[in-house]
Amino acid sequence: MEHRLDRIKKQLHAQSYKLTPQREATVKVLLEREEDHLSAEDIYLLVKEKAPEIGLATVYRTLELLLELQIVEKINFGDGVSRYDLRQEGLEHFHHHLVCVECGSIQEIFENLLVDVEKKVEEEWGFQVQDHRLTFHGVCKKCQQAKLKKSRMTK
Amino acid sequence: MEHRLDRIKKQLHAQSYKLTPQREATVKVLLEREEDHLSAEDIYLLVKEKAPEIGLATVYRTLELLLELQIVEKINFGDGVSRYDLRQEGLEHFHHHLVCVECGSIQEIFENLLVDVEKKVEEEWGFQVQDHRLTFHGVCKKCQQAKLKKSRMTK
DNA sequence: GTGCCTGCAAACTGTTTGCAGCGAT
DNA sequence: ATCGCTGCAAACAGTTTGCAGGCAC
Numbered sequence: 001m002e003h004r005l006d007r008i009k010k011q012l013h014a015q016s017y018k019l020t021p022q023r024e025a026t027v028k029v030l031l032e033r034e035e036d037h038l039s040a041e042d043i044y045l046l047v048k049e050k051a052p053e054i055g056l057a058t059v060y061r062t063l064e065l066l067l068e069l070q071i072v073e074k075i076n077f078g079d080g081v082s083r084y085d086l087r088q089e090g091l092e093h094f095h096h097h098l099v100c101v102e103c104g105s106i107q108e109i110f111e112n113l114l115v116d117v118e119k120k121v122e123e124e125w126g127f128q129v130q131d132h133r134l135t136f137h138g139v140c141k142k143c144q145q146a147k148l149k150k151s152r153m154t155k
Numbered sequence: 156m157e158h159r160l161d162r163i164k165k166q167l168h169a170q171s172y173k174l175t176p177q178r179e180a181t182v183k184v185l186l187e188r189e190e191d192h193l194s195a196e197d198i199y200l201l202v203k204e205k206a207p208e209i210g211l212a213t214v215y216r217t218l219e220l221l222l223e224l225q226i227v228e229k230i231n232f233g234d235g236v237s238r239y240d241l242r243q244e245g246l247e248h249f250h251h252h253l254v255c256v257e258c259g260s261i262q263e264i265f266e267n268l269l270v271d272v273e274k275k276v277e278e279e280w281g282f283q284v285q286d287h288r289l290t291f292h293g294v295c296k297k298c299q300q301a302k303l304k305k306s307r308m309t310k
Numbered sequence: 311g312t313g314c315c316t317g318c319a320a321a322c323t324g325t326t327t328g329c330a331g332c333g334a335t
Numbered sequence: 336a337t338c339g340c341t342g343c344a345a346a347c348a349g350t351t352t353g354c355a356g357g358c359a360c
Contacts, residue, residue, distance in 0.1 A: 018334090020340065040325080055342040060325065076231045080324070080350075098282045107282070113275065117268045118291070125264065126296035127253045135288045136273070141281035173359090175315065195350080210317040215350065235325075235349070 025050040026062045030086050037106050039081045100140035180206040181217045185241050192261050194236040255295035
């Protein structure tokens with residue numbers, strides 16, 4: 001965990017930005033809650049626990065900065081809120097998401113499922129792909145099992 | 156074009172909603188500008204040309220209704236605005252988008268490129284897919300050619 | 311008259327901006 | 336002394352809501 005923070009620190013310095021206490025607290029929250037797809041507000045509240053004097057605007061500015069440095073990605077699952085997701089180190093493509101319509105959980109897929117699809121898009125549509133966003137909406141394993149159980153009970 | 160309007164009218168009636176003049180004007184705009192990925196504001200301005208007395212709130216309410224009836228889809232390309240896209244009749248899956256980072260154009264792909272991918276997701280992750288969102292960001296054919304031309308000129 | 315639908319204005323939510331102050335160099 | 340960074344408050348943009356009136360049945 002620490003090494004990732006260090007690497008981010010270096011990335012910032014390389015572009016002559018500083019890793020201020022507020023920025024560090026924000027990055028730490030992102031690292032700790034990596035799987036969580038937090039909104040800016042969520043992050044703000046969590047950062048406040050570490051650094052109570054921080055302002056929401058600072059969180060937004062930090063996130064914008066991290067976005068610019070490609071450390072995080074901004075995603076939008078359809079509710080009006082932007083969520084922030086750490087990019088995987090050493091993974092050139094953006095990972096996919098499985099959003100459960102029952103329980104709202106969000107699972108991540110790091111395997112690149114789109115290699116063939118991208119090839120096809122480049123060949124058949126002449127479109128030079130740089131990045132992608134892929135989200136599936138449906139029912140997660142857990143909720144399927146829960147539903148099954150329920151239907152057996154009512155039988 | 157008329158037949159699609161008729162069909163939508165029937166869909167509304169089936170759920171005991173009325174196709175009021177305002178709703179009709181809104182749907183007509185959506186049909187006429189089908190390829191355009193309009194925002195609510197865009198739609199509002201276009202509808203105003205047909206029905207100047209309409210209010211923005213009505214447009215929002217109509218779009219919400221159409222969303223509920225699965226006639227349109229709400230999409231978000233990352234700028235803060237929701238855009239509305241007519242679903243293709245007789246196409247069960249939601250179509251894909253190619254967003255050009257150079258010129259901002261948005262191209263649609265109606266072919267379902269995700270059949271194999273969805274199968275894999277169901278099998279390997281146990282996730283029961285209902286719908287998907289796939290967007291590619293990159294450079295469209297036109298802009299690639301324009302860039303090529305430019306680079307030849309500077310040679 | 312009942313109930314759906316509308317326009318308007320106000321409210322709300324998430325995000326951005328302006329500004330004065332602070333702290334490190 | 337400069338300059339980047341911060342907190343606060345105000346501004347802003349997109350969307351939603353409350354409400355009184357209107358229209359169709």
